Amino acid sequence: MKQDKQHIDQQFEILNEYASPTSDDLWDKLDAARDKKDRRKGILWWKWGMGAFLLALLIPAGIYWSYYTNASEAKLMETDKIDKPSQLSTIPENSTETKSATAALNVEGEPIKDNIYKEKDTNKKTSLTRSIEKSVLHKSSTLATSTISGLSKNDLNQENKINTSEVDIFSAKTSIHALPGQSVNLQSKDAITTPVTGVSDIEIKETIDNKKQKLQGAVPNTDQSKEKTEVPKKLPIASVADLPTALPEINTELEMLKGRGPRGCYSFAGGRIKYDYYLDAFISPEYVLRTLEAKDLEHEDYRKSREASERTLYGVSSGVRLSFVTRRGLALRTGLVYNRTIEKMEIDEDDSVREVIVIDNGTDTTRTIQSGRRIKITYNRYHSLDIPLLLGYEVDARNFVFNMNAGIYFNIAAKQKGEILSETNEPMFINSNNPQRIQAFSKDLGMSVYGSFGFGCKMKNGFQLLIEPNLRYQLKPITLEVYPLKQQYIHMGLLVGLRKQF
Amino acid sequence: MTEKELIQGCIREDKACQKALFLQYAGKMLTVCRRYARHKGEAEDMLQDAFIKVFDKLEQFNHNGSFEGWIRRIVVTTALKNIQRGRFKNEQIGVEHLPEKSTEPVVFSQLNEEALLKIINELPYGYRMVFNLYAIEGFSHKEIAKELDIEASTSRSQLVKARNLLKIKVAELQKASA
Numbered sequence: 001m002k003q004d005k006q007h008i009d010q011q012f013e014i015l016n017e018y019a020s021p022t023s024d025d026l027w028d029k030l031d032a033a034r035d036k037k038d039r040r041k042g043i044l045w046w047k048w049g050m051g052a053f054l055l056a057l058l059i060p061a062g063i064y065w066s067y068y069t070n071a072s073e074a075k076l077m078e079t080d081k082i083d084k085p086s087q088l089s090t091i092p093e094n095s096t097e098t099k100s101a102t103a104a105l106n107v108e109g110e111p112i113k114d115n116i117y118k119e120k121d122t123n124k125k126t127s128l129t130r131s132i133e134k135s136v137l138h139k140s141s142t143l144a145t146s147t148i149s150g151l152s153k154n155d156l157n158q159e160n161k162i163n164t165s166e167v168d169i170f171s172a173k174t175s176i177h178a179l180p181g182q183s184v185n186l187q188s189k190d191a192i193t194t195p196v197t198g199v200s201d202i203e204i205k206e207t208i209d210n211k212k213q214k215l216q217g218a219v220p221n222t223d224q225s226k227e228k229t230e231v232p233k234k235l236p237i238a239s240v241a242d243l244p245t246a247l248p249e250i251n252t253e254l255e256m257l258k259g260r261g262p263r264g265c266y267s268f269a270g271g272r273i274k275y276d277y278y279l280d281a282f283i284s285p286e287y288v289l290r291t292l293e294a295k296d297l298e299h300e301d302y303r304k305s306r307e308a309s310e311r312t313l314y315g316v317s318s319g320v321r322l323s324f325v326t327r328r329g330l331a332l333r334t335g336l337v338y339n340r341t342i343e344k345m346e347i348d349e350d351d352s353v354r355e356v357i358v359i360d361n362g363t364d365t366t367r368t369i370q371s372g373r374r375i376k377i378t379y380n381r382y383h384s385l386d387i388p389l390l391l392g393y394e395v396d397a398r399n400f401v402f403n404m405n406a407g408i409y410f411n412i413a414a415k416q417k418g419e420i421l422s423e424t425n426e427p428m429f430i431n432s433n434n435p436q437r438i439q440a441f442s443k444d445l446g447m448s449v450y451g452s453f454g455f456g457c458k459m460k461n462g463f464q465l466l467i468e469p470n471l472r473y474q475l476k477p478i479t480l481e482v483y484p485l486k487q488q489y490i491h492m493g494l495l496v497g498l499r500k501q502f
Numbered sequence: 503m504t505e506k507e508l509i510q511g512c513i514r515e516d517k518a519c520q521k522a523l524f525l526q527y528a529g530k531m532l533t534v535c536r537r538y539a540r541h542k543g544e545a546e547d548m549l550q551d552a553f554i555k556v557f558d559k560l561e562q563f564n565h566n567g568s569f570e571g572w573i574r575r576i577v578v579t580t581a582l583k584n585i586q587r588g589r590f591k592n593e594q595i596g597v598e599h600l601p602e603k604s605t606e607p608v609v610f611s612q613l614n615e616e617a618l619l620k621i622i623n624e625l626p627y628g629y630r631m632v633f634n635l636y637a638i639e640g641f642s643h644k645e646i647a648k649e650l651d652i653e654a655s656t657s658r659s660q661l662v663k664a665r666n667l668l669k670i671k672v673a674e675l676q677k678a679s680a
Binding site: 008009011012013014015016017018019020021022023026027029030031033034037 | 517520521524525528529530532533536537545546549550553554557613615618619622633636637638665668669
């Protein structure tokens with residue numbers, strides 16, 4: 001039995017040395033399959049690389065956006081929640097502080113700065129004014145803290161000194177709320193015990209409480225102040241409309257704090273977005289990678305013949321771009337970009353024949369048939385026009401502005417000119433306006449993914465010199481569905497341009 | 503060109519070396535694939551997949567053992583993986599009803615390799631796998647169990663049934679040729 005088993009197994013073991021006859025095209029199929037796999041690997045690498053690059057750009061931008069949105073919303077929520085009746089005290093209209101405050105309120109913003117300027121040295125003024133301009137939230141805090149009144153000029157001076165020693169936004173906030181005029185006028189004229197009282201910042205609150213304690217000690221009629229604190233805390237909606245017309249900005253800010261933006265302005269997390277506008281003009285020489293892929297194995301030879309006869313030389317993009325950049329550094333860019341990619345087609349024909357006709361003396365002709373090697377060189381041009389839509393983030397660092405951008409290029413037109421080999425290995429025109437052209441290329445190239453990282457070097461008169469290495473990946477082939485090959489591009493460029501701020 | 507030079511050439515992506523290496527082993531490896539595949543077309547696909555892996559992993563060959571054995575191992579593994587993708591498992595249905603009794607010894611000498619391959623291809627999936635791996639590749643039942651994700655005892659019983667079925671098929675073939 002055992003011998004029988006071994007006998008069977010041994011008989012089949014001869015198959016180990018048996019070589020089956022193989023078909024002739026087995027190697028060609030394997031070679032083609034390997035080439036295809038390599039190309040896929042290459043494309044996959046680029047796709048992953050591009051994806052990672054975009055993520056690297058978008059994630060920090062998203063985090064930044066999210067952080068500041070949440071921070072702004074949190075401040076507003078805190079403002080609504082904090083109930084501080086002790087801070088709602090006002091001072092009598094006939095006090096000296098009230099008079100000075102009325103003067104300050106007549107023109108709101110600028111006089112406030114003027115008041116501050118009087119209290120500080122020049123350097124401190126500059127930094128504070130910048131802080132005021134930068135954040136709408138500060139203005140809301142002005143309102144929120146404006147009800148704290150009765151601060152004497154000495155208190156104000158002291159507080160300003162303390163606050164201006166800080167450089168963050170809270171210093172500006174604290175400085176503003178210390179202004180005496182604004183608070184007094186609001187309280188006295190309209191009896192507003194504003195619902196937005198209270199400052200989210202604990203440090204500021206403590207400072208205010210300290211000042212108030214000092215103040216309560218200084219103001220003789222403390223009972224009157226106490227009574228005032230019992231005025232209803234919520235501001236009726238109707239009373240917003242009743243605010244004096246001389247205070248349009250306060251109206252606006254109250255509306256914003258109540259959850260609706262000012263008319264005609266975009267509201268974002270409780271504030272207005274302020275943009276800087278830039279116009280870029282640029283040129284970007286590019287190194288272009290081309291992938292050519294056969295849609296099936298039958299056309300693998302055709303792909304090889306095109307690969308052998310064509311070579312991508314370079315690409316160049318140029319265009320204009322309009323950038324809207326928020327004070328937080330977020331940028332939205334759009335414009336118009338023209339791209340040209342140059343390829344060289346070279347055909348070497350060993351057994352070419354040509355006929356040469358020479359006209360002698362204007363009448364006689366000599367015809368000569370020549371045979372030999374013919375080298376034909378054609379420079380193919382692929383033109384495209386795109387509209388970029390990019391999201392960016394910019395960081396201002398003294399003389400430089402670093403930026404990163406990611407987004408989409410939408411193709412609006414494409415044109416080709418030149419010659420490529422046909423499936424029968426004959427050179428054929430690709431010119432978009434030639435009806436006899438080979439039906440190979442699409443006039444709509446679809447979308448491309450764009451990513452860049454660069455910097456702008458600040459120059460005089462609001463100009464910047466831009467240097468921006470970039471990468472653009474065409475999402476779909478530029479070839480038609482009916483064409484047996486897929487032709488796709490990746491552009492790696494170095495954008496050089498000028499930026500002008502408006 | 504020595505085997506080592508051929509391998510070095512393949513690693514350098516020299517097409518001529520790759521083609522030479524392929525042609526040197528393609529016939530034998532196609533036989534391996536044909537033992538696992540249902541038909542020649544499928545066997546050629548398996549061979550293609552296997553050689554793509556061979557060229558990809560050539561740098562990992564350390565020249566200690568037989569190069570042919572190394573390639574054969576890749577081919578067998580690739581063939582098994584292709585089959586285990588679930589494309590042909592339906593064939594296994596009903597194999598338990600095949601005869602298990604021992605048959606008379608048969609004379610194989612009259613059958614050539616193509617005939618033997620044909621007989622193997624006619625075996626149900628489970629029998630074919632176990633018989634190929636055990637009788638021809640030299641795997642143990644434990645290794646087969648691991649490769650095919652079955653019990654070692656199942657492998658043993660499938661082998662017995664495969665042998666019996668082979669004897670019957672050989673006898674039928676000889677009877678028909680006589």
